[in-house]
Amino acid sequence: MNRTIDPHEAAEKLREQINRHNRSYHQLDDPQISDAEYDLLLRELQILEATHPELITLDSPTHRVGAPPLKIFEEVSHVVPMLSLNNAFNDEEVIEFDRKIQEKLDQDSIDYIAEPKLDGLAISLLYQDGVLVQAATRGDGKSGENVTENIRTVRDIPLRLTGDFPPLFEVRGEVFMAKNSFEKLNKRAEEKGEKLFANPRNAAAGSLRQLDSKITASRALSFYCYGHGEFPAGNLPTNQAALLKIFKKWGLPVSSEIETISSIEGCIAYYKNLESRRPTLDYEIDGVVFKLNDFSLQNIMGFVARAPRWAIARKFPAEEAVTKLLDIDIQVGRTGALTPVARLAPVFVGGVTVTNATLHNLDEIRRKDVRIGDQVIVRRAGDVIPEVARVVLDKRNPSSTPFHFPEQCPICNSTVEKMAGESVARCSGGLFCPAQQKEAIKHFASRKAMDVDGLGSKLVEQLVDQNLIQNVADLYILQLEQLSSLERMGKKSAENLIAGLEKSKQTTLATFLFALGIRDVGEVTAQTLANHFGSLEAIKTADEAALLETADVGPVVAKHLMTFFQQPHNLEIIERLRQEAGIRWDDVTLGENSSQPLQDKIFVLTGTLEKFSRDQAKKLLQLLGAKVTNSISRKTDYLVAGENAGSKLEKALKLDITILDENQLSELLRKP
DNA sequence: CTACCTCGAGCTCA
């Protein structure tokens, strides 16, 4: 059989074969060839691509075996935010959800879509001309991590779609690991004496966070899609059911458990049914989701805060386990608040090993009458913080006594105070209390505050314990030699810390204000105060009336601010930070009402910029309130095109989007 | 709150 084969043709043919087999295997669940034969085809294509690099396409199935390791994951913004869902923990809450919908919509009948809530990771997939071009994690909902290389190795996810799809759209779904894949993975790890994963969700999350996608490729991950993100309005079907249908037609995997249901009673029955079948499913679910089917009705319902009003997650009851309460520790927080923490005999519940659980406050302990030595029921549902639900009273040691809440701070012995009406007790020691010192310093150095690199919690503990520092001003007079007495502190680490401190000196007023750790002055309030007053001097000397003029600031916060700035000790530390350490910032220029002139404008950057890196440009734009995203859509306001701009430029031209060159960008940044 | 990944650096032992 000696004939000349056109390599291009051969590659195309192999790809088509492989994609077809993928499809019959994953979507139709009807494998036509053995795994070995499949691997053979894949290897053939790999060889062909290796010898003819020009044949490699973005959607080639060989990408499923992994790409070269990344340095870090890039950040990508979600054009349409990825929201969370409101939860219902019982049928009443589901009925309430339906009632509100009925009330607002006034329809004869309402269709819901019911689907299993998979316990995995939410992922956004971007398809351009039917090819998977970007995959991102949920992140904070606004932007997540670019995990495209890893996602490409997930066999359930088509790299190329078939059919009639819009040129650019976003699919959302859940990546997860099937129970049996998880067991196989752990069994293999066990044989090799490696560490085991705690549960399928963590295994999936861990696999996806791998910088080397070859490792991800070796972990059988699965995917089901459940919705859309960015999607051209003209192409969007009228409802969720139809959307899922076309997704399926294009080759995207959709769970076969999803149903359209025309009453809330039906939804509740669906939940009961799935709950009973939960153990027989090959994947973990933590509940079911009900969504209003019709998109136009969804629009009418709108959103509350960070969740849609047209969907709800009915969660399965929290898992419970019995364990022994070994001890109750009292933690002292930054503000002196005493928080009792239950130390528990390790118990596996809800997929993790729980050893600590907060008891919130004294009232909570009294209400539940939790005593050291009790057998207690620990509860954990999904991302819910574990809690001590109740005591198993018949197992209580008859000689036990109620927990004695300390009257003195366990750290500094100062009197414990409890304000009438407040449920928290506080240590009155203020900054003389080492615990409060430590927490204040940790807060000061934390990422959202001064962001001192190299100064972690363990190091702060050591520094305070060894009397090297007592407050944040002391940090900046630390000498290299002093650090050498500390554990795990070599020359390099010490230098890194000093450099981290140095770097933190250039800051902003808002950041500094937040870092001071004034009660009730969080990130947002600090920013508002900085914008309103412009300088620290103005805030320091402001009277109550002036403070109250600031949005977000009420009598309580105003009082905290004034008290803070009245204490000589605080003023001294601030002076030292500014004079001695040299902490500096540019005062905010007042007057421009709109410090965010580009508020809500959506920018996309493409091509190479000369004067700044893309990240810098992004930061600068965001500083002015703009939103910087990665892909062009109808919503994009400006495209900044550098050298060698490619398809994005074309697309922007097509959509009639304003295009800026680098000079125009600089101009805009200077004078928005 | 727990679990996971990655990195740099310190520690330990040859």
Add this chain to the structure above:
DNA sequence: CTCGAGGTAG
């Protein structure tokens, strides 16, 4: 090899 810091996820 182990630890801490810093990041992610639910």
